[in-house]
Amino acid sequence: xxxxxxxxxxxxxxxxxxxxxxxxxxxxxxxxxxxxxxxxxxxxxxxxxxxxxxxxxxxxxxxxxxxxxxxxxxxxxxxxxxxxxxxxxxxxxxxxxxxxxxxxxxxxxxxxxxxxxxxxxxxxxxxxxxxxxxxxxxxxxxxxxxxxxxxxxxxxxxxxxxxxxxxxxxxxxxxxxxxxxxxxxxxxxxxxxxxxxxxxxxxxxxxxxxxxxxxxxxxxxxxxxxxxxxxxxxxxxxxxxxxx
Amino acid sequence: xxxxxxxxxxxxxxxxxxxxxxxxxxxxxxxxxxxxxxxxxxxxxxxxxxxxxxxxxxxxxxxxxxxxxxxxxxxxxxxxxxxxxxxxxxxxxxxxxxxxxxxxx
Numbered sequence: 278x279x280x281x282x283x284x285x286x287x288x289x290x291x292x293x294x295x296x297x298x299x300x301x302x303x304x305x306x307x308x309x310x311x312x313x314x315x316x317x318x319x320x321x322x323x324x325x326x327x328x329x330x331x332x333x334x335x336x337x338x339x340x341x342x343x344x345x346x347x348x349x350x351x352x353x354x355x356x357x358x359x360x361x362x363x364x365x366x367x368x369x370x371x372x373x374x375x376x377x378x379x380x381x382x383x384x385x386x387x388x389x390x391x392x393x394x395x396x397x398x399x400x401x402x403x404x405x406x407x408x409x410x411x412x413x414x415x416x417x418x419x420x421x422x423x424x425x426x427x428x429x430x431x432x433x434x435x436x437x438x439x440x441x442x443x444x445x446x447x448x449x450x451x452x453x454x455x456x457x458x459x460x461x462x463x464x465x466x467x468x469x470x471x472x473x474x475x476x477x478x479x480x481x482x483x484x485x486x487x488x489x490x491x492x493x494x495x496x497x498x499x500x501x502x503x504x505x506x507x508x509x510x511x512x513x514x515x516x517x518x519x520x521x
Numbered sequence: 522x523x524x525x526x527x528x529x530x531x532x533x534x535x536x537x538x539x540x541x542x543x544x545x546x547x548x549x550x551x552x553x554x555x556x557x558x559x560x561x562x563x564x565x566x567x568x569x570x571x572x573x574x575x576x577x578x579x580x581x582x583x584x585x586x587x588x589x590x591x592x593x594x595x596x597x598x599x600x601x602x603x604x605x606x607x608x609x610x611x612x613x614x615x616x617x618x619x620x621x622x623x624x625x626x
Binding site for chain 2: 293314318321322325326327328331332335339345348349350352353356357358359360361362363364365366367368370371372375378379381382383385387390391394395443446447448449450451452453454455456457458459460464465468469471472473475476477480481487488489491492493494495496497498499500503
C-alpha cells in the first residue's frame, strides 16, 4: 500500500463510525450555544481537546459553574481509557519520529483505535503503512468533528429531534463488527462477558468510571481465563496466543 | 478567561494521557504479561462502551424485544459470529435497527 492508499484505507474503514459521530458533533455545538456559551468555546474545545464524551461532560460541568480543577480532573478520568489504547499501540509507533507520534497521539480516539487496530492484528497494516492509515482515520474524524461542531453552533437549536434519529447506532454496530471476530476462544469470551456485565452493574458511577472499571475487569477476566486454560491444557498455549 | 483556561487544561490532560506512552515508545518495552493482557483491550473496552447503550433505556435495564437497539445488536452479533466480516455485521445491525425503529414504534 502506498501512503495515499493507506490514508484512504484508514478513512474508509472509519466511515460507519464517522456517520455515527455526526449527530454527536451537531448536538455538541448546538447544546453549547443553547447553554449561552459564546461560539468560540465549543469550536476551540473541539479543535484542541478532540474527545467527544469528555467534551459533553465538560459542558455539563461548565453549566453548573464547576471550578477549573473539577472540569480538568473529570476530563482526566473520562479519558483515562486512552492510556490502554496507547499501550496497545506502542509496538506500532515506536519507530516513528517524535512529530509523528505527537500527531498520532493527538488523534488517538476510541473510533480510530477501533478502526485501525483490527488491521494491525490481521497483518494488513504494518510498520510501513500503518501510521498513514491511522493518520487518515484521524484526519477524517477530525474534519467531521470540527465541521459538525461548527454546523451545530450555527444552527443553534434549529435541529429538532436530531437525537431521536438514531444515527449514533452506526457506532454500536461498528463496534460489534470489530468485537465479534475476536470471539473464537474462551479467554476473549470471558473478557467480553465480564466487561458487559460490569458495565451494566457499574453504569451509575460518575464520569465513565463504570465503563473504565468494567473494561479493566474484562481484561483481567481474559488474562485469568487464559492462565487457567494453559494450566489445565498446556498444548493450548500456541493456538490461544496465536489469535492476535 | 476561565473558559479559556478550562479548555487549555482539558487539552493538556487529554493530550498528556494519549502522548505519555508514545513519547517514550522507543525506550520502553512492555513486559510480556502486559502485552498479553493488552490483547483483550479492544473486546473489553468496546464492549463496556456499547453494552449500556444497548440495554439501558431511561437508566433502566431493558430486555424488551421491541427495543431497536437490542434487535439490531442481536442481529449484528449473530451475523458477526457467523461470518466474521465487519462490514456485513455493520450493515445487518443498521438495517435491523432502522427496520425495528420504524416498524415497531
